[in-house]
Amino acid sequence: MTVKTESIKLSTRGNTDIIDITDALSLLVSESGINNGIVTVFSPSATSAITTIEYETGCVSDFKRLFDEIVPQNRDYSHNLKWGDGNGHSHVRAALLKASFSVPFVERRLTLGTWQHIIFLDFDNRPRQRELVVQIMGE
Amino acid sequence: MTVKTESIKLSTRGNTDIIDITDALSLLVSESGINNGIVTVFSPSATSAITTIEYETGCVSDFKRLFDEIVPQNRDYSHNLKWGDGNGHSHVRAALLKASFSVPFVERRLTLGTWQHIIFLDFDNRPRQRELVVQIMGE
Amino acid sequence: MTVKTESIKLSTRGNTDIIDITDALSLLVSESGINNGIVTVFSPSATSAITTIEYETGCVSDFKRLFDEIVPQNRDYSHNLKWGDGNGHSHVRAALLKASFSVPFVERRLTLGTWQHIIFLDFDNRPRQRELVVQIMGE
Numbered sequence: 001m002t003v004k005t006e007s008i009k010l011s012t013r014g015n016t017d018i019i020d021i022t023d024a025l026s027l028l029v030s031e032s033g034i035n036n037g038i039v040t041v042f043s044p045s046a047t048s049a050i051t052t053i054e055y056e057t058g059c060v061s062d063f064k065r066l067f068d069e070i071v072p073q074n075r076d077y078s079h080n081l082k083w084g085d086g087n088g089h090s091h092v093r094a095a096l097l098k099a100s101f102s103v104p105f106v107e108r109r110l111t112l113g114t115w116q117h118i119i120f121l122d123f124d125n126r127p128r129q130r131e132l133v134v135q136i137m138g139e
Numbered sequence: 140m141t142v143k144t145e146s147i148k149l150s151t152r153g154n155t156d157i158i159d160i161t162d163a164l165s166l167l168v169s170e171s172g173i174n175n176g177i178v179t180v181f182s183p184s185a186t187s188a189i190t191t192i193e194y195e196t197g198c199v200s201d202f203k204r205l206f207d208e209i210v211p212q213n214r215d216y217s218h219n220l221k222w223g224d225g226n227g228h229s230h231v232r233a234a235l236l237k238a239s240f241s242v243p244f245v246e247r248r249l250t251l252g253t254w255q256h257i258i259f260l261d262f263d264n265r266p267r268q269r270e271l272v273v274q275i276m277g278e
Numbered sequence: 279m280t281v282k283t284e285s286i287k288l289s290t291r292g293n294t295d296i297i298d299i300t301d302a303l304s305l306l307v308s309e310s311g312i313n314n315g316i317v318t319v320f321s322p323s324a325t326s327a328i329t330t331i332e333y334e335t336g337c338v339s340d341f342k343r344l345f346d347e348i349v350p351q352n353r354d355y356s357h358n359l360k361w362g363d364g365n366g367h368s369h370v371r372a373a374l375l376k377a378s379f380s381v382p383f384v385e386r387r388l389t390l391g392t393w394q395h396i397i398f399l400d401f402d403n404r405p406r407q408r409e410l411v412v413q414i415m416g417e
Contacts, residue, residue, distance in 0.1 A: 001142075001279035002279075003416050005314060037274070042382050045394060046332040051234050051237050052238050053185060053233075053234040054185040054218075058218035058219070059230045059234070061217045066231050071344060077340045078336035079332075079336035079340055082334070088337070088340050091340065092337070094330075094331075095341050100381060101237065102181075102380055103181060104144065104181050104274035106272075111183050112183055113182075133382050135316055137315060137316060140279035140280075175413075176281050176413070177415060190373050191376070192324060192369060192372075193357075195357070196360070197357035198357045198366070201355045201370050240378055241320075241380055242320060243411050252323045255322060258373075
């Protein structure tokens, strides 16, 4: 049984930029030397999140619209009134969708469905440099 | 320390069918030969998700209503305009609720609360055959 | 490779009380004797959830507002009509946000971002005594 900690570095455009991290993650798992287990992808950030989706432009824009509707950018936020950085909506979106995601892998391959891709969402209101934590655990 | 990969097969009616998988999961954990650890239930699909709820008809219908309200089926979706399969809402609901869920177990028993059941939600717009990945890890 | 099961006890005020559990969790991880791995925090309850946020009063009140808007307390719930306990909204909020959260740790430290805190949300409609399950796994 082994634990390996890797990372994925990303340059994002912010503003609910949605980035497919499936290939980067698959590569880390396949090269980890661990055959079976789970990989936990974690974003050490308060304005981003991780989930899965069918990564085609339709689904991606439909998913963005959800956040624009239930957590709109252009309204009052207590966070903005206090700190003036204008990313109150980013914090609420990230807390709702969560910064952590775990996927099983078997024989060094993620157990994803055919159309299922792992995505990183940067909800911040400006471009950011991000570094995700990838913890691979198994035997 | 050991990893075991099991599965749960389900026939669903789609359309936010909500299925209690607690008993199936408890059985897999109790028979795994692993005493303490975490079990990760993962749906290899882009139109389904996993969470917990008090599994009584009231809570289940209240939870369905939430998705009908914040991600309604009958409106335009970019996904539907491109692919014509009518399940744009299914993708958004699944990406929001997420396809992965991890539960600790102690002495071969899930650490669930009294009223807490693990549920699989099939958001697709038609009946589906599903096979969930159940990764049990511990010692 | 080792598994350790710990717990965090909390007295909450209910009504979407949001409690910072970062310090309690960091202490359990640092004293676990396990250097690298993941910690899974699980709430054995059907009316509470766990996520991360920048823990300042602005973000916290903005996040509460989201739940008041998309899952309001004062409306009909099938759960309430059946059981009369008035916490139908609590169940829906908890099922949406989920009772489980996993964080990697490296050299006995959680890999959290600078402003990122782990929070427990008690959505029930009355004060509660809670005991979270903390499963630490690694080597």
